[in-house]
Amino acid sequence: METGDVIIIGSGPAAYTCAIYLKGRSVLLIEGGYVGNNGPGGQLTTTTTVDNYPCFPDGISGPDLVDLMVEHAAVATVSETASALTWRDNDDARVFEVVTEKGVHRARCVVIATGSAAKRLYVPGTHDNEFWNRGVSSCAVCDGWAFRDKVCCVIGGGDSAMEETTYIASIARAVYLVHRSEAFRARADMFARVQRLKNVTILTCRELVRATGTDKLEAIVLASTAGEEEIVIAVDGLFFGIGHVPNTSFLTEIDLSEGHVVTNAKMETSVRGVFACGDVQDKKYRQANTAAATGCIAALTAIDYCANH
Ligand code: NDP
Numbered sequence: 594m595e596t597g598d599v600i601i602i603g604s605g606p607a608a609y610t611c612a613i614y615l616k617g618r619s620v621l622l623i624e625g626g627y628v629g630n631n632g633p634g635g636q637l638t639t640t641t642t643v644d645n646y647p648c649f650p651d652g653i654s655g656p657d658l659v660d661l662m663v664e665h666a667a668v669a670t671v672s673e674t675a676s677a678l679t680w681r682d683n684d685d686a687r688v689f690e691v692v693t694e695k696g697v698h699r700a701r702c703v704v705i706a707t708g709s710a711a712k713r714l715y716v717p718g719t720h721d722n723e724f725w726n727r728g729v730s731s732c733a734v735c736d737g738w739a740f741r742d743k744v745c746c747v748i749g750g751g752d753s754a755m756e757e758t759t760y761i762a763s764i765a766r767a768v769y770l771v772h773r774s775e776a777f778r779a780r781a782d783m784f785a786r787v788q789r790l791k792n793v794t795i796l797t798c799r800e801l802v803r804a805t806g807t808d809k810l811e812a813i814v815l816a817s818t819a820g821e822e823e824i825v826i827a828v829d830g831l832f833f834g835i836g837h838v839p840n841t842s843f844l845t846e847i848d849l850s851e852g853h854v855v856t857n858a859k860m861e862t863s864v865r866g867v868f869a870c871g872d873v874q875d876k877k878y879r880q881a882n883t884a885a886a887t888g889c890i891a892a893l894t895a896i897d898y899c900a901n902h
Contacts, residue, residue, distance in 0.1 A: 596699040597621050599895050600691050601668070602675045603706030605635030606881045607871025609662035610888030611704050615895065621698055622666070623691060626674040628840050629710030629731065633672065634659040636708060636837070636872070637881060639732045641760050646881055658881070671695070676843050678703060680866065687866050687902065702898050704891045705844070705854055705862070705869040709837035709879075714748065718804030718813075724831075728810025731833040733761040742766045745830035746813055748801055750774065754834030755783035758793060761832060768793045769826060773800050773818055799824075804831060839873045851876065860891035866902070868894055 597619035601608050604624035612622055624633040631639060640655030649658075673693035680689045691698045711731035713719065719729055730736040733747070737760055745765045747758045750772035762768045770787060775797045777784050787793055798819040805812045812827050839852045848855040848863035854874040856862055862869050870891035871884035 595619075596688055596701060598700060598899050599702050599704060600689065600698055600700040601704045601706055602678075602691060603635070603704075603708055603871065603873070604633045604670075605637060605659075605706065605708045605871055605884055606662060607708070607873075607884035607888035607891070608635075608704070608706035609659075609666040609668075610885040611706060611870060611892040611895075612666035612668035614889050614892030615668075618896075618899070619700075620668055621700065622668045622670045623673055623675055623693060623698065624670050625707065625840075626672070628674075628707075631708070631710055634663075636711075639734050641734055641756060643881060671698070675707070678705075678844060678847075678867070680864070685902070689866060701902065702866040702868065702895050704860075704888075704895060705841075705847075705867065705873055706871045706884075706888060706891070707840040707873045708884075709839045709872045711753070711833060712836050712838055713833050714801055714835065716801055716803055718806070718810075719801075719831075724804055724806060724810040727808065728806065728829060729804060729831045729833075733757040733832050736830075736832075737761050737764050740765045740830045743829035744827065745769070745832060746771055746826065746828045747832045747834050748772070749834035749836070750777040750779060751834065751836060752779050752783055753836065755779045755787050757832045757834040758787050759783075759790070761830070762787075762790045762793050765830065766792065769828070770795045771799045771801065771815060772797050774798060801831075837872065837879070841873060856887075858890075859894045860887055861894060866898060868898075 599620045601622045637655035642652040644652040677692040689703045744767045746769040758770045799815040802816045803814040854869040856874045860868045868891040870887035
């Protein structure tokens with residue numbers, strides 16, 4: 594197989610922005626399969642309205658935004674998932690090999706833009722996936738249709754939990770938003786919107802200790818982090834909105850920090866010729882905008898690299 598200029602691994606805003614800036618070069622984008630609840634296109638595909646991406650003052654749905662990016666990037670793409678990244682040095686040229694379930698792709702440099710996947714809580718009733726997809730989920734947009742007029746619970750205090758709650762509250766009869774403290778880190782306007790929803794009850798200082806049921810989820814047990822008694826709530830659905838873990842398990846020889854790829858301001862990693870952008874290297878901001886911005890930087894650094902190696 595021919596050695597291209599750049600392989601981009603991933604398919605969210607970081608990956609597509611990177612591809613846009615690499616137009617005219619020999620680029621292959623490996624879009625990835627399902628990790629957690631995200632397939633190709635990444636987390637935006639499970640988001641409802643994105644209201645803070647420039648040029649869309651009225652908001653745009655996450656999947657529509659991804660479609661526009663795919664169309665704009667118009668990059669050669671394979672529907673495969675990377676399982677390993679290796680390299681060998683021939684004289685002064687380094688060649689990277691990305692292994693997927695269908696074979697090996699080679700390039701002079703690699704951009705990692707694999708994003709992150711929704712975290713789950715592992716307690717009795719969820720740790721062996723007992724009720725996974727039988728009441729327990731981490732994606733209201735994907736699975737919410739099954740909960741019309743039912744009772745659901747969302748766990749978390751950040752933007753993901755607010756999004757999950759807002760969405761599922763438009764379908765379910767009643768929703769409990771459960772958070773382990775009284776301090777919500779969600780965007781103020783997103784939290785305020787949830788507070789205004791009449792069918793949402795907010796329970797603070799509560800932690801999930803158990804999920805119970807027979808064939809499907811029927812109830813959850815919540816402990817108190819403020820010294821109160823345990824409570825049991827009958828629910829049909831339980832959604833985790835407790836953050837994300839970076840998709841880096843296939844990377845064995847690149848420096849990571851708490852699972853995130855370590856990069857400098859040029860999006861260079863610890864391995865010469867490997868760059869990373871988007872949520873896979875971002876512990877703090879994790880926005881579609883910041884992913885796109887770092888995708889641009891990674892592409893410009895890759896262009897410099899190709900010119901000099
Ligand atoms: P965050 O890390 O921001 O929030 C995670 C939440 O889950 C926190 O409230 C945290 O509690 C809670 N949590 C974490 N672990 C546990 C646990 N083991 N048990 C109980 N609760 C737990 O993650 P998000 O996914 O919400 O957001 C990530 C990033 O993505 C942010 O930058 C956010 O702005 C962005 N985002 C933006 C959206 C938008 O603009 N539309 C939508 C979704 C995400 P605690 O606060 O106590 O630590």
